Ligand code: UDP
C-alpha cells in the first residue's frame with residue numbers, strides 16, 4: 001500500500017499539551033431535519049463524558065427544510081452550539097471549510113450529521129491525538145447499506161486515484177476525522193475553489209493515524225449523492241490532484257502516430273508489389289472515426305483542466321455567510337483570538 005503511517009514516537013508537537021483540550025465538532029448539514037436532534041443527543045452524550053470545554057459548529061448549507069430552525073432550537077437550549085448559516089447551498093466541501101474557519105478548539109473533529117460516522121469514536125480519536133498525531137482519520141471496514149455497484153465503483157475509484165495522484169490518498173476514508181489546531185490552520189490556507197477534501201487532507205501531511213470502524217447506514221433521510229454526482233466527484237479528485245490524463249494524451253498521440261507510420265509503409269509496399277485495386281473504404285472510415293474520437297476525448301480532458309483554471313483565476317470567495325450565531329461558551333479560548341473573528345463574508 002502506498003500510504004504509510006509514521007509510527008515513530010512524537011514529542012516535537014507544539015499543540016495539545018493540555019490534559020483536556022478544547023474540542024470543536026464541525027457538522028455540515030443540508031436538509032437533515034430528520035436526524036439533527038438525534039445526532040445532537042448522541043454527540044453531546046459522548047462529549048459530556050470527556051470533561052473538557054467543547055463547541056458544536058453546525059453549518060447550515062442552504063437547507064430548504066426545517067434544519068436551520070431546528071439548529072436554533074438546539075442552540076437556545078445548549079450554549080455549546082455555534083451556527084454558521086451559509087447564503088445558499090455550496091456543497092459539503094465548502095460547508096466544511098466554512099465550519100473549519102469558524103472553529104476555535106485545540107482539536108477539531110469533522111463529522112457528518114446523518115450519524116453514519118459514529119460520534120462514539122471521538123474518545124479514540126482524542127486518545128491518538130494525545131499520542132501525538134495531528135490527524136486521526138476513520139477508515140471504513142464495511143459499508144453497510146450501500147449497494148454492490150456503489151462499493152465496486154468506490155473501490156475502482158480509490159485504486160485509480162492512488163495510482164495517479166501526486167499525494168497518497170488513503171482508501172475508504174471519508175471526511176470523518178480529528179485534526180489538531182495547526183493542521184486546521186494549514187488546511188485553512190488552501191483556498192482553492194475545487195475542493196477535493198480527501199486530497200487536501202493528505203496534501204497538508206503531518207503525523208496521521210487511521211482508526212478502523214464499521215460505517216453504519218444512514219439513520220434517516222437520503223444520501224445526497226447520485227451516480228452522476230459521484231462521477232463528477234471522481235473527475236474532481238483526479239483533475240485536482242493529477243495531470244496524468246494530460247500526459248496520457250501525449251502517449252496515445254505518439255502511439256497512434258507510430259502505428260499509422262508503420263501502416264503507411266505497409267500500404268506503400270503493398271501498392272508497389274500488388275498494384276492498387278480501389279478498396280479500403282471501411283478501413284479508412286475506421287481510422288478517421290478512431291482518430292476523431294481520440295482527439296475529441298483529449299480536447300475534453302484539456303477542457304476539464306482549463307475550466308478549473310478559469311474557476312480559480314476568478315478568485316471568488318469560497319462562500320458567503322448569511323450569519324453566524326456563536327456559542328455562548330466564552331471559555332473555549334485557544335490559539336486564535338476569538339474576539340476578532342469575522343462574522344461577514346470572508347475569503
Ligand atoms: N451535506 C452538505 N451539503 C450538501 C450535501 C451534503 O452539507 O450539499 C452534508 C450532509 O448534510 C451530511 C454530509 O454532508 O451531513 C454527508 O452527506 P451525505 O450523507 O449525503 O453523503 P454520503 O454519506 O452519502 O457520502
Ligand code: MG
Pocket residue numbers: 112114116218223
Ligand atoms: Mg451520509
